[in-house]
Amino acid sequence: MEKVRVKTVPGIAKVAGIVVCMAGVVTLAFYKGPALKPPFHLHNFRPHSGAQDGDHDHASSAKHWIIGCFLLLASCICWALWLVLQAHIFKTYPSKLTFTSIQCLSSAVQSFIVAIALERDPRQWKLGWNFRLLAVVYCGIFVTGVAYYLQAWVIAKKGPVFHAVMIPSNLIMTSLGSVFLLGETINLGR
Structure with a gap:
């Protein structure tokens, strides 16, 4: 979307x-x-007992x-293309709330299809009054609804480049959250 003049x-x-x-x-x-x-870190959010990092063989881990x-590269490319496409859509379709609703609905349908294909155990689909329900409600309201609407607003006002510049901060905030809330050990390079 931007023109690059290398001589300037x-x-x-x-x-x-x-x-x-x-x-x-x-x-x-x-x-x-x-x-x-x-x-x-908060001790209430310790990971469940299971396979540790040293339990997997090296070839499987490398694969x-x-x-x-x-998959991360494909995700980043698709997300960048989606941001550019949104900028073009908002020029002709200014209703951000309707657009966000359509986007969330199509995402829910796609996620449901993938979830049905990958998780066939009906016990995993049950939600009780626990952290799983809280996580679903939080993701549905804030991560999806509010965040997508704000994203659409920023893209409509400033364009896709402004939003794309802020995406690396998500990685930093996720890393900090996993370290201090979950007590995960991260490496300096990764």
């Missing part, structure tokens, strides 16, 4: 920013680094890591 200072800055981002991605993908343990990287 803003064009050079854009190209340099892309190179720096790609160098960061390569660093995150290939450099593990030392483990960073949180100084404190899952590579598949995960490709």
Whole structure:
């Protein structure tokens, strides 16, 4: 959506920013680094007992890591294309609330189809008065409804580039939350 003129200072800055981002991605993908343990975390959210990091064989772990990287790349490309498409849609269809509702409905249908295909145990579909219900309500209201509406508002007002610039902050906030709330150990490079 933006034109890059390499012979100008803003064009050079854009190209340099892309190179720096790609160098960061390569660093995150290939450099593990030392483990960073949180100084404190909430003990109520400890993960359930199960397979630890050392329990899997190395070949299986490497295979899952590579598949995960490709799926993450595909997700980022699709998300970037979706942001650009939204900018074009909002030029002719200004109703952000209706658009958000249609987007949430189509996402729910797609997620339901994938969930039915992957989870066939009916016990996993039951919600009780516990954290699972709280997580579903929180994700439905805030993560999906409010966040998609705000995203649509930002894209309509400022364009898709402004929203795309803020996406890396999601990774930082997720990492901080997993360290301090869940007590996960992260590595300096990853």
